[in-house]
Amino acid sequence: MKKKRRSLVEIKNLCLKIKGKLILNNISFCLEYNEIVGVVGESGSGKSLMAHILMGLQPKHSEIIAEKLNFLDSDLRNFSPKKWQKYRGRFQGMIFQEPQSSLNPTLKCGKQLIEVLSFHQKMSLNEKKERVINTLKEVKLLDTNRIINSYPHQLSGGQKQRVMIAMALLCNPKLLIADEPTTALDVTVQKEILLLLKILQKKYKMSIFFISHDLALIKKFADQVLVMHNGTIIESNNTKELFRKPKKAYTKGLISTRPKIDKRIERLPTLNDYMQDNFKIKKVLQKIRFSEQKKIYSQKPILEIKHVEKCYLTKSWLGKTKKHKALNNITFSLYPGEILGLVGESGCGKSTLAKTIVCLDIPDSGEIKWKGLKIDPKDKEQVAKLRKEVQFIFQDPHAALHPLKTVGNCIIEVLNLHYSNNKKKNHERTISLLNNVGLKEEFIHRYSHELSGGQRQRVIIARALAVDPKVLICDESVAALDISVQAQVLNLLNDLKNNLGLSYLFISHDLSVVKHMSDRVMIMREGEIIEIQEADQLYRNPKNNYTKKLIEAVL
Secondary structure (H helix, E strand, O other): OOOOOOOOEEEEEEEEEEOOEEEEEEEEEEEOOOOEEEEEEOOOOOHHHHHHHHOOOOOOOEEEEOOEEEEOOEEHHHOOHHHHHHHEOOOEEEEOOOHHHHOOOOOOHHHHHHHHHHHHOOOOHHHHHHHHHHHHHHOOOOOHHHHHOOOHHHOOHHHHHHHHHHHHHOOOOOEEEEEOOOOOOOHHHHHHHHHHHHHHHHHOOOEEEEEOOOHHHHHHHOOEEEEEEOOEEEEEEEHHHHHHOOOOHHHHHHHHOOOOOOOOEOOOOOHHHHOOOOOOOOEOOHHHHHHHHHHHHOOOOOEEEEEEEEEEEEEOOOOOEEEEEEEEEEEEEEOOOOEEEEEEOOOOOHHHHHHHHOOOOOOOEEEEEEOOEEOOOOOHHHHHHHHHHEEEEOOOHHHHOOOOOEHHHHHHHHHHHHOOOOHHHHHHHHHHHHHHOOOOHHHHHOEHHHOOHHHHHHHHHHHHHOOOOOEEEEEOOOOOOOHHHHHHHHHHHHHHHHHHOOEEEEEOOOHHHHHHHOOEEEEEEOOEEEEEEEHHHHHHOOOOHHHHHHHHHHO
């Protein structure tokens, strides 16, 4: 009689305690060979912690209790640090949620990729270079010379994420752990990467543990789905059945809270809304929307960008210098009370444009006008005033928070500089700001490494709101948030816009989110604005073929 093959991963009654507090409770599941298991749940539900345990990267001073914790028929509870080093990279690959924090800022990307092969494979230097180049091409980084010779800060968020994916795939692992692997990617590249991962999974007979807050991705990608809430798996099923007939109200809420591209509603529903029997979704009346937009565009622009250009110099492997034009003749206006959406592929120049507006990157030519006055990027006083009025919500929340300062101190230092020197007043305002973005008072004493990715992003938003800005530049500001918290934050941003008369430049690769938020949408490609239209009109009747391609990738 043929012996039944064991699962690749077997976990039974896993509990994790940190400082005596139960974080994961009775986790049980199996991951089979050549299978993709998707994990969904709110920020802080324990998704990433479960992945870290599979890699032996659980927090220090934590206690693991499990009836079974097996990988490749080996008991992970008995692994020594030396054995973990052998397994990580070779048998297990991991794509982390925040690529900027996971890549070494002092080493070029090519060297970091070669390091992985040097540790796990016996190959000549030329063979390693060839493997690195081929893997980068597989994840659609075709400008391999530039990527290999770039430091992480010289790449866009999406490019860094794809470098991380390439790094995880270099040694063809048996298990690929993907923690929000497409968070920073635009929809077209997202689609390509998921298709690529599926092809590689079949080619190398690899299993994937896929964590995402995007249920649309999970539905397309996973074979099985685990739904997590408060450190527990509350529902699991094959993908088709779970989406067809979810059993738990929590799961039903997760499935229904994503913005719809074909409908415009007043407020995005949250999980709490779906728990209420009398909850109803209110549609936006076009007559009211047009009336509000008429008021917005009858005013003078608050921010004007005219013919802005920005170039960078890059070096090839042969030492030759090349000029890369990141921004080419960018012209647009932002009006008081307007939300202007900005969409484009990874590396098209969205984040460069955002940094140029607040003079973090000095433009080579063109004009930046604030309330009708031209800003001189070299005038420190002018730039300081501009940065107080125009606050930036950064794409990578981990890199934007000081690792040695508590959440409270990160916000209070901004208040001390721009708001007040009164300790009691600043403390109360910090608590209020945290409450506004869905965080309790207890978070004031936590450090950034003690927060989930979504919680860190909410702290960044609270800090940006601390000085009562007139404009918020939101660079993928909800990309790291799960669907329900994303809905809360987007509703909050809309409330703040209405109550305070704020304006937003809203940058995102998620077209459904951009459409829900925006009055107008700009489409950017290869450093140029190729189309700008009223949001609903753009989705109904895109003029540019590239815009049509972006919209089709969502439908």
